[in-house]
């Protein structure tokens with residue numbers, strides 16, 4: 001359960017860091033599952049022109065560990081608490097920034113995509129990301145502008161962002177970005193594998209390429225309130241889900257039990 005201080009901090013800053021939410025043993029299970037995904041060739045797995053793995057969408061549909069992880073109480077419960085009701089999975093993706101890789105993300109707000117391409121009515125959703133590897137200042141941490149979710153959807157100085165998630169999605173730049181960053185500063189949450197970060201749909205965020213020999217792999221769950229489900233999906237189902245069934249939590253030790261049962265089988 002989140003404390004009143006954690007809830008107030010999320011509301012004030014637009015993000016909340018939960019250090020080492022998962023244990024090293026649990027993250028070892030998730031990292032092994034991620035290695036299986038990196039080797040897959042399927043439409044949900046997107047690579048750069050040079051073959052570099054970028055992201056894999058809808059991983060719960062083709063890996064049992066990610067299906068369990070999606071329903072993990074330590075992910076489902078905080079999102080239910082912050083959103084104040086039943087949630088379903090709008091999007092679930094694995095991103096891997098390889099050592100010295102090229103993948104980066106320009107400044108953007110996720111709600112720009114969710115409303116424009118999926119018809120999400122209100123920003124009654126949030127992202128929870130979990131670090132599969134340690135995130136440090138060298139391997140391309142995500143940068144936030146704390147408190148800038150209170151700006152709402154930014155429409156000045158936005159340009160289409162090409163080739164990342166969805167051509168035509170907004171990227172924020174120029175004077176508007178400068179104004180917001182000067183007023184609020186920037187933070188790049190870092191931490192050990194197993195650390196989680198929750199962030200608001202209006203939070204401007206960006207990240208640079210991995211300039212280090214250390215991989216930076218992250219899983220993102222976008223939870224949306226069931227009564228705020230999308231109404232005009234235009235993207236593939238694996239990018240914007242249309243199954244609005246509420247997420248029901250599995251047992252807290254589900255990841256380790258899965259491994260024990262698989263070994264005994």
Ligand SMILES: O=C(O)CCC(=O)C(=O)O
Pocket residue numbers: 095105110140141142205206207218220
């Ligand atoms: O993982 C990252 O570096 C950024 C991902 C991101 O911005 C997004 O998926 O919207």
